[in-house]
Amino acid sequence: MSLKVGVIGTGMIGQDHIRRLTQVLSGVAVTAVADISRERAEAAAPEGAAVFDDPKALIASDTVDAVVICSWGPAHEEQLLACIDAGKPVFCEKPMVTSEDAALRVIEAETAFGRRLVQVGFMRRFDADYRRLKAVIDTGSLGAPLMYKSVHRNASVPEGLYTSDMPLNDTLVHDADISRWLLSDEVTGVEVRLPRRSTVGKDLRDPTIVLLHCASGAIVIVEISVNIAYGYDIRGEVSCETGVAALPNRPATVVSDQFGIRQAIPEDWRERFIEAYDQEFREWIVAAGQGTATGPSAWDGYASTLVADAALRAVDSGGHEVISMIEKPALYA
Template sequence: MTVRVGVIGAGMIGQDHIRRLTEVVTGAAVTAVADVDAERAAEVAARVGAAALPTGADLVASPDVDAVLVTSWGPTHAEHVLAAIAAGKPVFCEKPLATTAEDCLRIVEAERAHGRRLVQVGFMRRFDAGYRQMKEVLSTGSLGAPLIVHCAHRNPTVPESYHSAMAAQDTAVHEIDVLRWLLDDEIVSAQVVTPRATSRRFAHLKDPQIMIFETASGVRIDLEVFVNCQYGYDIQCEVVGEDGLVRLPDPAAVGVRTAARHGRSVLQDWKDRFAEAFDTEFRAWVASVANGTEPIGPSSWDGYAATVITDAAVRSLEAGGETVTTDMKPRPAFYGGTA
């Protein structure tokens, strides 16, 4: 079976996923594209022989679309995801699932009412080989109970449009999701403190930021978010347990020895760092649609949890670094909880 995918949002990430679905992943075809910019939608659709449709609603309703990929502007995500659920069509939504916790819960309730999972959220790190190796080690229990997690998320630069709240909402959200998964534990509080600011930032931006999270079992997480580090795109993660630690491996790179120096290059872009994770993520999603099974990736509940936790981090930043408790609803049994 070839899964016919309709893509809502033909911007940079949408176009990259269209390339992935048409050139990398087998068993899928992009059959429809919609975007607020009709001219761009037509241009992108023409490249892959797809139809350009006027709206996301038209795309969801199309009989030529089996599954929906949402890569549009964040505030439009809830509308398109809810439409796909109402149509009974599987939907892959790039993060965020929605920009408010209330809209995330609307999606959760709609999916529960449908009776089976249709939604996968685009947190690709769960599909990264290094993180999966960490998960395997932690699952054995050989390190004892996790105690502390040290993380860093560094970008070389960000555009002037990037603002301080985006450090949590757009950047740290990836660590928030993958750590909930790695630890199989919920984050219950967030604190954001700001050290000395780098001179390499735009004046309105608080950078770097240090985020401190606590989980329900008492694990403490410290996360450095530094989006103007200059030297490259650098992701670090280390989980310290009672009997040892496990560290995320750096991407493979050749070592060069010359002129009395020994070193290796640092990646400059998140697309290069997680290219294989994106590919694996979409292979798994397409396979689940083709087989008629529920998706194995992050759920609507995971999207809700990430939004609640990033909201708490933003509130802490705005309150000058006070610790903010996450106000999360009990996890329903539908998503593996007890409520």
């Protein structure tokens, strides 16, 4: 009784999810694929899977119980709405959509349908380190969370392709989502500060400091450095009233040699989050098998869109950009 999954978009991330669904996880089969390039779709399709030119046809097909969207961002809205219309659970890679209005249309459709169907690809929530951190905070033993420091360091980004807006509209969304989730809070305002610029990335605006003001009053300080050379280093520390909780070092061999006592740092996001991606889909499969979704929701996709938009405005204004959200539908309570 495997879940029959159709995958839309067979680029790098789509191919990786097909590998995951067919070779790593149980209880699932990839029965259909679609891509704007039929050639790429055929190359990526597992044996026996149907190949579609039209994503909507894939979504409508009887061979598909649930959908994974890995197409490019601007195509997501239409595909999500089609999935909701078909009543089929759907996993959508981030960004969920590319505008606030589009996010609201997805939310409206899903609330009208009356049951959650959409899971957005914020994989950090499935990472064991983050889950343990949230579990500590949620016990309340350290008191209320007052500040959160989120450090997001990439070894490098491709020169020219990764532009100065991307720390805010591409990279920041992970920190924004995990902050909201860890603190069980909403972001109500955003400030951006630009420190002395790194000379590594030439004309790139890097690093970036972002302050997220939360509804509770908690403040999140995000440090984004995208060309820091030494590795992919993701850190998080929650300061509470009577204690502090932080992500640990990654579990690397402790070597003592001429360079000191040391542990290797992950090279990239694949190495760091591969198990989170597996777990993300493991849970999605269970929920989708029951006709619904349980992970990061369309509401979370909406919230992250608002934060990115506000951050971009804050760079221009230099000020505190307020975020105002619609009232939260009961579906996302």
